[in-house]
Amino acid sequence: MKQNRFVRNILLGIENLLLHKLRSFLTMLGVVFGVGSVVAMLSVGEGASKEALEQIRKLGSNNIIISSIKSIDEEAASTAHSHMSIYGLTYEDHDRIAGTINTIKQTAPVKLIRKEARLMSRAMELRVVGTTPQWFELVKRPVLAGRILLDSDIRDKSAVTVLTEFGARKLLATENTIGQPLRIGGDYFEVVGIIKSESGQAGNIQIPDQQVDAYIPIDIARKYFGDIVTRRTSGGRERELVELHQIIIDVDNTDNVESTAVALEQLLNRFHKKKDYQISVPLALLKQAEATKRTFNIVLGSIAGISLLVGGIGIMNIMLASVTERTREIGIRRAIGAKRKQIIVQFLIETVVLSTLGGIVGLGVGVLIPMAITYFTEMPTVLTLLGVLLPLLISISIGIIFGLYPAINAARVDPIVALRHE
Amino acid sequence: MDNESLPARQNDIVRLENAYKIYPMGAEQVNALAGVTISFKQGSFWAIMGPSGSGKSTMMNIIGCLDHLSKGHYILQGHDVSNLDDNALSDIRLKYLGFIFQSFNLIPQLTVQKNIELPLYYLGWDAIESAKRAKELAAMVGLQGRLGHRPTELSGGQMQRVAIARALANDPQILLADEPTGNLDTATGEQILELLAELNRQGKTIIMVTHESYIAAYADKRLHMKDGVIDSIEGNGDEAK
Numbered sequence: 001m002k003q004n005r006f007v008r009n010i011l012l013g014i015e016n017l018l019l020h021k022l023r024s025f026l027t028m029l030g031v032v033f034g035v036g037s038v039v040a041m042l043s044v045g046e047g048a049s050k051e052a053l054e055q056i057r058k059l060g061s062n063n064i065i066i067s068s069i070k071s072i073d074e075e076a077a078s079t080a081h082s083h084m085s086i087y088g089l090t091y092e093d094h095d096r097i098a099g100t101i102n103t104i105k106q107t108a109p110v111k112l113i114r115k116e117a118r119l120m121s122r123a124m125e126l127r128v129v130g131t132t133p134q135w136f137e138l139v140k141r142p143v144l145a146g147r148i149l150l151d152s153d154i155r156d157k158s159a160v161t162v163l164t165e166f167g168a169r170k171l172l173a174t175e176n177t178i179g180q181p182l183r184i185g186g187d188y189f190e191v192v193g194i195i196k197s198e199s200g201q202a203g204n205i206q207i208p209d210q211q212v213d214a215y216i217p218i219d220i221a222r223k224y225f226g227d228i229v230t231r232r233t234s235g236g237r238e239r240e241l242v243e244l245h246q247i248i249i250d251v252d253n254t255d256n257v258e259s260t261a262v263a264l265e266q267l268l269n270r271f272h273k274k275k276d277y278q279i280s281v282p283l284a285l286l287k288q289a290e291a292t293k294r295t296f297n298i299v300l301g302s303i304a305g306i307s308l309l310v311g312g313i314g315i316m317n318i319m320l321a322s323v324t325e326r327t328r329e330i331g332i333r334r335a336i337g338a339k340r341k342q343i344i345v346q347f348l349i350e351t352v353v354l355s356t357l358g359g360i361v362g363l364g365v366g367v368l369i370p371m372a373i374t375y376f377t378e379m380p381t382v383l384t385l386l387g388v389l390l391p392l393l394i395s396i397s398i399g400i401i402f403g404l405y406p407a408i409n410a411a412r413v414d415p416i417v418a419l420r421h422e
Numbered sequence: 423m424d425n426e427s428l429p430a431r432q433n434d435i436v437r438l439e440n441a442y443k444i445y446p447m448g449a450e451q452v453n454a455l456a457g458v459t460i461s462f463k464q465g466s467f468w469a470i471m472g473p474s475g476s477g478k479s480t481m482m483n484i485i486g487c488l489d490h491l492s493k494g495h496y497i498l499q500g501h502d503v504s505n506l507d508d509n510a511l512s513d514i515r516l517k518y519l520g521f522i523f524q525s526f527n528l529i530p531q532l533t534v535q536k537n538i539e540l541p542l543y544y545l546g547w548d549a550i551e552s553a554k555r556a557k558e559l560a561a562m563v564g565l566q567g568r569l570g571h572r573p574t575e576l577s578g579g580q581m582q583r584v585a586i587a588r589a590l591a592n593d594p595q596i597l598l599a600d601e602p603t604g605n606l607d608t609a610t611g612e613q614i615l616e617l618l619a620e621l622n623r624q625g626k627t628i629i630m631v632t633h634e635s636y637i638a639a640y641a642d643k644r645l646h647m648k649d650g651v652i653d654s655i656e657g658n659g660d661e662a663k
Binding site: 019329331334339 | 483486488489508509512513514515516517519521523527528529531540541543544545546549588592
C-alpha cells in the first residue's frame, strides 16, 4: 500500500512534467550538462593520473633507490684539464648498507657503462648494467625468452648477458636469440635471456632499464670494463671514477620505508663528505602524486560542480514559476484535504524526477565524452564506480535541495486565497 | 478530538458558539464574524444569504475548516475543532467534508476520473478501488462515458457535476456549496440544485452560500447574515440559538 502510493506519486510527477515537455526538457538540460561534465572530468582526471601512478608503482612501493650524482664542486673541477672526477656510491657503501640496516630485505648494486655491442655486421650502443640476480627480483620484468642472471653466474664469473627485448631485436634481428655470442666492447658474452623493455621514466627517477640494456654480472663488468670512464669532450678528455651508479634497496615492510630512507641518509652522510648521492623513495613520490591527483580532482570537480549548481538553480527557478502557476491546483488539493507535507512531497518528487532523469542522461553524455577523447587523442580515461555514482547521487540531492524551497512555498499557500487565484 | 463539555445537542452536526473572526485592517479591526451562535442539524439543507461583506464567506471558510476562529468555538459532530492545527483540519476536510465551488475548481490537467479520485488518493485508496468508486459516482451524477475527458472538454453543468462527484467521493457528512450555480445558466443551475436536493434527501447535510432567493428556496432553512452577525432565520424548525 505504502509502496503503491510512492509509485503513484512518482507517476503523478511524471504526468505533470509531461504536460510541459519542452519546459521539462530544457530544465533538465542544466543537470544533464552538469552531471555530464562531472563524470567526464573525473574520468579524464583519473586517466591522467593513473599513468603517472602506474609508473611509480612499477618502481616498487617497498623500494628505495640511491643514485650517484656529481656534486657541484666536482662539476666545476671537471672542466679543468685532465682532471679525474671521483664521486658516487662505492662497493663499500653497498656492503655497509646491506650489512647494517636490518629493515632491508635485499639490495641490488647497479653499475652503468655505455659500450658498443656488435653481432656480426650489426652494431649499436648499449647501456651495460652490471648487477646481481637480486635486481630482477626488485625490478620485476617479464622474461620473454631464456633466463635471467643467476647466482651461479656471479659465482662462476660467467660472461653472460640478458638483453632487453628492444635491443635484442635490433641486434639479433630474426636469428635465434638465445646462445648467440654478443661482443660488448672487446669481450664476448653469451646471450642467455631476453626480458621485456620498459620506457623507464617515472617522476624524476631513472629506472636502470631502458630500451637497450644489457645485464651482466657486476663482477664481470668491473673486471672487463673497470671503474673509470673516459669521455671525449670539446675541452679534451673527461675522466670519471664511479664505482656504483645505483643501489636499489628492498625494504621488508611498506611502513618501514620512510624510516629506512632516513637511516640510509644518516649512514651515507657519515662516509660521504660531499653530497654525491641522491635517495629516491618511490613511495614518497607515489604519495605526492596521489596528493596532486586529489587536488586535480577537486579542481576539476568544483568546476563541473558549478555547472551542476547552475542546473539546480535552473530547476528551482522553473519550479517556483510552476508553483505560482499552479497555485489554484494547490488550493484545490488542500481544500480536499491534502496535508502540507503531501503538497511538499508532490512538488519535491517532480524536481527529483527531473533532476534524476537529467542525471541519468548526463551520465550517458559523461561516459561518451571520455570514450570520444580516448578514441581521438589516445589519452587514457578511467571511469570509476565513484565517478559514476557520485554525480548521480549529487543530481538526486540537487533535486531535493533545489526543489525543497519551491515545494515549501507551495505548501505555504493559503487554500482560501489559492482558490480565488486566477 | 475528545468530547468537550460544551452543551451541544445530539443531532447538531455543526455548531458555532459566540464565533468571532477578526481581521486587522491597518490600524482598525474588521469583524467578519462578530459573535455568531448557530446550530445546523444533521440532514438539514441550509442557504446562507447576505450581501458581500456580510460574513457569509467567512462563515463558510470556518465551517469548511479552511480558517480558524479568532474567538469562540466551532463544534463539529460534537467535537470542538476550534484549536486544531493545520494537519488535523486537513484530516477533517478529507474525511468529513465535501466542497462544491462556484468556479468548479477542477484540476485542468487531470481527467474527469482523476479529478473524482482526488480525495481517494489522499485517503490512500488503491488505484482499482478508486477507479471503481469514480465510475459509480460519475454514473450517479449523470456523467457516464465522460471519465476520460478533461474538464476543458466539458460544459459548465458537466464540470459542476464532476465537482459534486468529487465532493461525494469520500462519502462526507456535510456538503459545503459556495454559490454552486453562480457560473451556470438558470436551467443548468436548476438541475444542479435538484441534484443537491436529492443528495439532501439521501441524508447529506448541505450548507450553501447564495445571494439569489430563488436558489435559496431549494433549502429548508435560510440564514441571513449582515455585518458579521445573524440578521434573521427563515424556514421550519428551531435550530437557531
